Amino acid sequence: MTALIETLIDIVGASHVLQGNDLQAYEEDWRQRQRGKALCVVRPGSTQEVARVVKACAAARVAIVPQGGNTGLVAGSIPDESGTQVLMSLRRMTAVRGLDPVNQTITVEAGCVLQSLQEAAEQAGFLFPLSLGAEGSCTIGGNLATNAGGTQVLRYGNARELCLGLEVVTPQGDLWDGLAGLRKDNTGYDLRDLFVGSEGTLGVITAATLKLYPKPVAQLTAWAALASLEDANRLLGLAQRQLGASLTGFEVMNRQALQLVDKHFPHLRVPMWQENDWCVLLELSDNESEIHARGLLESLLEGALQDEVVADAIVAESLKQAHDLWHIRESITLAQTQEGHNVKHDISIPVSGIPAFVRAADAALRAALPGIRFVNFGHLGDGNLHYNIQAPEPSDASAFVRAHEDQISAIVYDMVSKHQGSISAEHGVGELKRHKLAEHKSPVALQLMRSIKSAIDPLNTMNPGRLLVAPN
Ligand code: FAD
Ligand code: 2HG
Numbered sequence: 001m002t003a004l005i006e007t008l009i010d011i012v013g014a015s016h017v018l019q020g021n022d023l024q025a026y027e028e029d030w031r032q033r034q035r036g037k038a039l040c041v042v043r044p045g046s047t048q049e050v051a052r053v054v055k056a057c058a059a060a061r062v063a064i065v066p067q068g069g070n071t072g073l074v075a076g077s078i079p080d081e082s083g084t085q086v087l088m089s090l091r092r093m094t095a096v097r098g099l100d101p102v103n104q105t106i107t108v109e110a111g112c113v114l115q116s117l118q119e120a121a122e123q124a125g126f127l128f129p130l131s132l133g134a135e136g137s138c139t140i141g142g143n144l145a146t147n148a149g150g151t152q153v154l155r156y157g158n159a160r161e162l163c164l165g166l167e168v169v170t171p172q173g174d175l176w177d178g179l180a181g182l183r184k185d186n187t188g189y190d191l192r193d194l195f196v197g198s199e200g201t202l203g204v205i206t207a208a209t210l211k212l213y214p215k216p217v218a219q220l221t222a223w224a225a226l227a228s229l230e231d232a233n234r235l236l237g238l239a240q241r242q243l244g245a246s247l248t249g250f251e252v253m254n255r256q257a258l259q260l261v262d263k264h265f266p267h268l269r270v271p272m273w274q275e276n277d278w279c280v281l282l283e284l285s286d287n288e289s290e291i292h293a294r295g296l297l298e299s300l301l302e303g304a305l306q307d308e309v310v311a312d313a314i315v316a317e318s319l320k321q322a323h324d325l326w327h328i329r330e331s332i333t334l335a336q337t338q339e340g341h342n343v344k345h346d347i348s349i350p351v352s353g354i355p356a357f358v359r360a361a362d363a364a365l366r367a368a369l370p371g372i373r374f375v376n377f378g379h380l381g382d383g384n385l386h387y388n389i390q391a392p393e394p395s396d397a398s399a400f401v402r403a404h405e406d407q408i409s410a411i412v413y414d415m416v417s418k419h420q421g422s423i424s425a426e427h428g429v430g431e432l433k434r435h436k437l438a439e440h441k442s443p444v445a446l447q448l449m450r451s452i453k454s455a456i457d458p459l460n461t462m463n464p465g466r467l468l469v470a471p472n
């Protein structure tokens with residue numbers, strides 16, 4: 001091991017090979033659910049350095065765990081507890097390599113923070129639409145490796161749909177340059193799509209070419225209160241019919257989610273949560289004018305109020321008010337963290353089935369564990385709900401999660417399967433859900449996934465033990 005560390009120091013320099021006890025930020029997951037121990041943290045500064053590090057680790061049969069912003073919610077970016085894995089942080093690789101305004105693409109290195117990428121696009125008059133609560137610290141490499149979703153998927157798609165090309169270092173340390181920003185390319189298996197969503201198990205993403213969009217002329221945000229998820233689906237249908245592709249976001253939040261934001265961040269002044277079971281945040285992007293956009297949104301909401309689909313609604317009067325409303329939505333995860341450990345389920349169901357799913361899952365869980373709190377929110381337009389469970393009040397949240405997580409998740413995931421859903425809509429599988437994946441994915445799908453893994457990474461050195469568990 002000492003020889004490997006000396007080789008790594010030769011490649012990236014002594015100041016970029018970190019060892020010792022002060023590696024908590026790299027070794028602990030964002031939710032503080034798990035902590036591993038790395039042999040060392042290596043911080044390459046270029047694709048060539050990544051390739052040399054991977055080659056050296058492969059020669060020594062040492063596993064690599066790639067890490068971007070370490071904001072993942074499934075503990076996929078931290079090492080195991082063995083102290084033998086090299087944690088590779090991509091955070092030094094932040095360059096914007098180029099922007100092609102005619103092709104409407106931008107090429108960036110993997111460690112570029114999502115917000116910096118959005119800003120680089122904006123400075124050139126474009127929109128890079130991927131948007132999520134962790135955008136100030138997650139990296140585009142991590143976004144692609146998890147196929148991240150967020151709040152604009154309804155209109156622009158998830159990270160996969162925004163990606164036109166990748167540069168990847170393979171587990172053998174070879175470089176695949178697939179960066180050309182082609183919108184059409186039918187030359188066999190789609191390698192790009194294989195690496196997107198592979199959670200560091202097939203190689204290290206070092207750069208990407210991504211789609212840009214013209215910046216909308218106007219963006220408006222509305223907040224509406226509703227009595228039920230059925231009404232939320234009705235409003236979604238009306239909005240899709242009346243606004244078409246201008247509808248760029250449609251988020252739901254239940255009362256308990258907003259109550260937690262109100263409790264932990266009272267200065268955010270959450271509207272309408274006390275009197276209503278559900279609230280919706282809607283975003284409209286328009287290429288004509290703000291007056292045009294406001295007219296569309298107001299007529300949608302007036303109709304919905306008249307038909308009693310919504311109980312109350314406001315349209316943000318200024319950019320600041322819109323930003324404040326989005327901030328409330330993006331603060332739910334943090335409010336849940338403040339409240340204590342919780343059980344997360346990032347599920348997807350066909351949109352039409354969401355109300356029935358929530359009714360059935362709520363009833364089954366209430367019967368099993370009276371007093372638990374349902375913190376539900378998410379991207380209703382994508383059929384993606386964060387069906388999260390918080391311990392009853394008052395109780396020791398960590399002890400509750402330790403004692404009941406498996407029981408709760410088994411009930412929820414069985415219900416998801418009954419509703420033809422997925423147990424991971426956007427966060428990925430990582431360490432936390434790999435056993436659940438093995439239970440809920442078909443044997444044929446799992447076998448195909450294992451074949452791909454062993455063909456590309458026969459030594460199993462890329463993020464081993466994540467995503468897939470070995471067959472029994
Ligand atoms: P990390 O956490 O560092 O890594 C995630 C996975 O990708 C790991 O398996 C890691 O090994 C792998 N990986 C990282 N970089 C590379 C690379 N260069 N090459 C190969 N593999 C790599 N997710 C959503 O989808 N939608 C949301 O709305 C959303 N909101 C969030 C809000 C908050 C407050 C937080 C904390 C998280 C949220 N997330 C969300 C989850 C998380 O932000 C995303 O999964 C994000 O894409 C992870 O990026 P990262 O750079 O932090 O990756
Ligand atoms: C979001 O949509 C994220 O805010 C986080 O995906 C979800 O905390 C969660 O469960």
Ligand code: ZN
Binds near residue numbers: 149378
């Ligand atoms: Zn989400």
